[in-house]
Amino acid sequence: MEPETIIDKWVIFNDKYKTIWMYIILISVGIASTVADWMVGIFSLSDFIFGFILICLIISNNYRITVKQIIGILILLGILSANIVVNYYNNDLFVLKTGIAALIKVAYYAVVLVGCYNLIKNRKQEKRLLKIINVIAILVSIIGIYITLAIYLNGKLPYEFFWKFTRTDATSYLYDGIEHLYRTRSIFSEPSYLGYYLNIVLGMNYFNKWDIKINKYISLFITVTIILTFSYSSIAVMLVIQVLHFFTLTNLKKIRFNWFYLLCLIALIIVISLFWDIIQVTIIDRTMSILDGTDYSTRGRLLESWQYVNHEHIFMGNGIGHTPSIWNIYAYILSDVGLIVFLLFCLLTIFIVVSNAKLGILFICLNFQKGGYLSPEFWLFLLMIVIFMGNGYFKKDKVGIFNKIN
Incomplete structure (x- = not known):
């Protein structure tokens, strides 16, 4: 019988405590969703938690990635790299350092969250x-x-x-x-x-x-x-x-009488009666300003977000990371990286809608509520969508660090 190597012992140890590792990783994912606004220098706390998650995935022998996922990530990074090169030589306002930093961010988020996705799917941890x-x-x-x-x-x-x-x-x-x-x-x-x-x-x-x-x-x-x-x-x-x-x-x-919903309705009527003045200002007046076109926030999301689109260079955009902060992610992507990536993102949206229509509608709504496709919140939202939308894509052909434990 061959003696166990250090790697063999480490794999066996991690398998013994796989439930603990699972909780550490899942709780870290949940916490990362809440502290993206906490800044430590130029990085958010979520960025550091992503690094912690990646380390946990690797040392616990839980990092897996498919060949198709590797190819998909490389294609995305290749398109973004080409965009950086084109902007570097054709856009006087393009800052190479900013573009490279944004590219590293995309690669970092993609590598970490693909590992999380595969772990959750392989171990059937959606409910947990x-x-x-x-x-x-x-x-x-x-x-x-x-x-x-x-x-x-x-x-x-x-x-x-x-x-x-x-x-x-x-x-x-x-x-x-x-x-x-x-x-x-x-x-x-x-x-x-x-x-x-x-x-x-x-x-x-x-x-x-x-x-x-x-x-x-x-x-x-x-x-x-x-x-x-x-x-x-x-x-x-x-x-x-x-x-x-x-x-x-x-x-x-399937509607049936339900005391819970009746109580909710009664509570809603009471709340509306007690706080009508607040409702008048926060909802009714705001709705009227939206309808008459005087609400700045709504104009910004639906119309003014598109003002940064570079119509003269629609295919290359302003360069990744170079559009000012705007609310609308669709406009953000078209402004930043041009038509090709924008169309790919639209295809992703269609894929989500086809897989789960309600989550697809939510995906579209929230992409107009909050911008920032280079933020950790967006990538965590995307992770939740692909996990819970019910599509069983990318389940086979895993490439792992150690391959003795499935």
Whole structure:
């Protein structure tokens, strides 16, 4: 009998504690979704957590990647590299250092999240992941409500330590137009970013194709927290999610009397009656300004985001990482990297819609709510989409660091 090598012993050790490794990695993925606004120098805390996840995947013998995935990543990086070269020689405003930094970011996020995807799919961890992100979402919501209450109590409760690595200015939580109306933002830098995150969790709860059921009171609490952000875009997306969940033709045929929904309706009527003045300003007046075209935020998402598209160089764009911050990811990609990558992203959107129509609609809505395709939040959102949309793509032909443990 041949003696065991160090690698053999390490593989056996990791297999023995594979459940612990799994929890470490899944919890890290869940936490990374919540601290993207926490800045440590020029990097977000999520960037460091991604590195931690990659190290855990490798040393626990859990990193797997398919040949097709490798080819797909190389094709994407090849297209982006070609875009950088073309912009370098033809665009006087292009900064090579910025372009290379953005390319490294894309490669880094793709390599880490493909490894996470394969681990979760191979080990059938979709249910465990969804439960973990819901627990984290509830904790984030509780922290957010606590911070809002602490602000209303004028400093009688400590809360500033939650914002050590993000914004602390009053404009980040005050509602413009109403005195002493504070918006819940929790550990995020803006209320709309909290709403963006919670809408992702809510959408996964309702529309996952793995028949994973999350307690309805958890989804209700997440919904209430989204409302407390007083973010029009977040509330609008939340309403789209709720409509898709409750009022599809299939569900209409199955409607039965339910005390829970009746209580929710009664509670909604009471809340509307008590807080009508706030609703008037935050929702009704805002809706009217959108309809008459005077709302800057909506114009920015739907129209003005496209102003940075380089019509003279539509195929090469402004260069990756060179478009100013805008809300609309579709406009962001077309402005930054041109028509080819934009069409590829549109094909990805169609693929998601075909695989899971409701998650596809959510994907489109949230891509208009928050921009930043080079941010960790977007890549984590994409990971959640491809995990829970129900398509079983890329299951075979894995390439691993060590191959004795499947």
